[in-house]
Amino acid sequence: MELQLQIKMNPNLYLRDPDSTELGRNIIQHSIKLIHDIGFEDFTFKKLAIEVGSTEASIYRYFENKHRLLTYITTWFWTWLEYQLIFHTNNLKHPREKVDIVIKLLTFEVQDKFIVEHIDKSLLHGIVICEGDKAYLTKNVTEDNKSMLFKPYKDLCHRIAEIFLELNAEFGFPHSLASTLIETAHRQMYFKEHLPRLTDFGKSKKVKPLVEFLQHLVFKSLEN
Amino acid sequence: MELQLQIKMNPNLYLRDPDSTELGRNIIQHSIKLIHDIGFEDFTFKKLAIEVGSTEASIYRYFENKHRLLTYITTWFWTWLEYQLIFHTNNLKHPREKVDIVIKLLTFEVQDKFIVEHIDKSLLHGIVICEGDKAYLTKNVTEDNKSMLFKPYKDLCHRIAEIFLELNAEFGFPHSLASTLIETAHRQMYFKEHLPRLTDFGKSKKVKPLVEFLQHLVFKSLEN
DNA sequence: AATCTATAATAGTATTACTATCATTTTAAA
């Protein structure tokens, strides 16, 4: 069973809603592919236009600039991840199991329950790992934050924090631990692939040691 | 007592050694100020040249591009931090105390024992927090890594990992925990200032709750 | 049939990220 999914995004993220037109969806689809392939620094609207078979000017009607587009797709990812989290933790009794789901989601080990034709979530996950932080590591953070652009990230973080509190209601750092878990999962995956000496996982494709590390980190932290 | 310090940097980081000339040191000094003020994205060699009172072309004789310069200054920071770590943990009996020093160093709570006239370490610390990750989050990671550009970061990470092993020789993830500690310290400081809902620290200037969180994270992880 | 909307096609500007040349100043070697 898979569910058709359409995520309503914050209008401050775009000039024209890319989900409302064929061209818009093409822009999203090809930007994910292109950013994944050449990296955000080398990515330009000109190159994207060629991939999409449209023009630079047309893309500028949808997004103010490439940074906004990056924020759009990473934010979309966080929203999708929260949906997945809600779906997969539904009916679970033990908060322990819920934490396991969170970790599996962050390491992309959970089967995707939602269909979105034009978004390749695996590529998008790769982008979030390599480029995701650049969405908020700018001089515009404060302003973007006021426009609520990071709300989905915060919502996800808050939801994870609440699971932590189910496990240990006395715990003093649920949000910090949640954001640390999210960031660490991604950063350690990046290190594993590109700078393996900063980890203890080796370079093999297996995520199991990473999952164990994250479980250890979280469960130990939450102990009384 | 303070020590005069000159750090020998990996020649792959520069075209001409900026530490060997007045202009070179000026470039470093003003780039730290400028990147701190306007952010790495808006930072250009043109603007830097104006600040320095020199020309774009002259700066290009020292650094291939602005990304290399960023890698240079962040790498300098890691080297300096390792020196500080060695200095401040010297003669300490308990690995527990050493871990406390590590955390205090990462949160900039330790008195600096080294003099470098042209480098403002407080500004540099700010840059490492906001922009530091951009040094390795690029499509050039692998190549840069082969040129040993990230060795100081790895050395620091390894040294911290060894302290962890002093505390618990059986611990299976010393390097991952070390890199997680470094990254988390900086990211939580960033969140604290710009996206405080992702933390439990509030927006006050105090670093104490952060220090406690990091201590909790590390010591709990290292328990048997 | 008239009109509105989205897109394509094209052009244009300021800035960025360089590279190249040559004159001049500073430094180092003979």
Place this chain on the structure above:
DNA sequence: TTTAAAATGATAGTAATACTATTATAGATT
């Protein structure tokens, strides 16, 4: 002390980037 070498400054130039603006056309809507 002269001479050569190296470093810098001044200037110019190029290709690409990051946009904005204008006009024409095709398609959908009323």
